[in-house]
Amino acid sequence: MTEGQDELIRLYEAYMDGSDEQKNDVQQGMKNLWQARYENPRHERFYKNVKTVVEGILRQEPDEAESCSVLSYMLQAQEGVSKKERTYYMLTAAHGLGIGLVSFLAQEDALRLAQQYEQMFPKRERTPVQRDMLKALQKRGKGKT
Numbered sequence: 001m002t003e004g005q006d007e008l009i010r011l012y013e014a015y016m017d018g019s020d021e022q023k024n025d026v027q028q029g030m031k032n033l034w035q036a037r038y039e040n041p042r043h044e045r046f047y048k049n050v051k052t053v054v055e056g057i058l059r060q061e062p063d064e065a066e067s068c069s070v071l072s073y074m075l076q077a078q079e080g081v082s083k084k085e086r087t088y089y090m091l092t093a094a095h096g097l098g099i100g101l102v103s104f105l106a107q108e109d110a111l112r113l114a115q116q117y118e119q120m121f122p123k124r125e126r127t128p129v130q131r132d133m134l135k136a137l138q139k140r141g142k143g144k145t
Helices: 003-021 030-039 042-059 064-076 086-102 107-120 128-141
Strands: none
Touching (some): 003 086, 042 086, 064 086, 064 107, 086 128, 107 128
C-alpha cells in the first residue's frame, strides 16, 4: 500500500468514526443537508482533504492495481451508511474526486467496478456524481478511455 492509499484510508476512517454524532433529523429533510457544512465544517474539511490526497495519487501516475484499490475503497466506503446520516452525501460527493483514477484502470477492473456500482446504487436513486462515475467506469470498461 502506498502512502497516498494509507492517508486516504485514514481520512475515511476518521470521518466515518465521527459520523455517529452527525445524524440527520429526518423531519428536517434537505434543509439539514445544506446547513450541515455550516454547522460542522468537518464535512467540507473531509472533502478537501480527500481531494488533496487523490490529486497527489494522480500526480504519481498510479498503476492499474493502485488505481483499482483506491477507487474500490472510495466507492465502497459508504456501504452500510444510512442516507439519514450527513456523512452519506459527502461520501457520495467524494466519488467525483475519483473519476480521474478511472483512466488508469484495467478494462476488466473498470467493468467489474461498474457492475458493482450499478448494484450498490440503483438507477432511480443515483445522484449526478454517481451517474458520472458509472458512465466513466462503463466507458473505460469498453476501452474508450
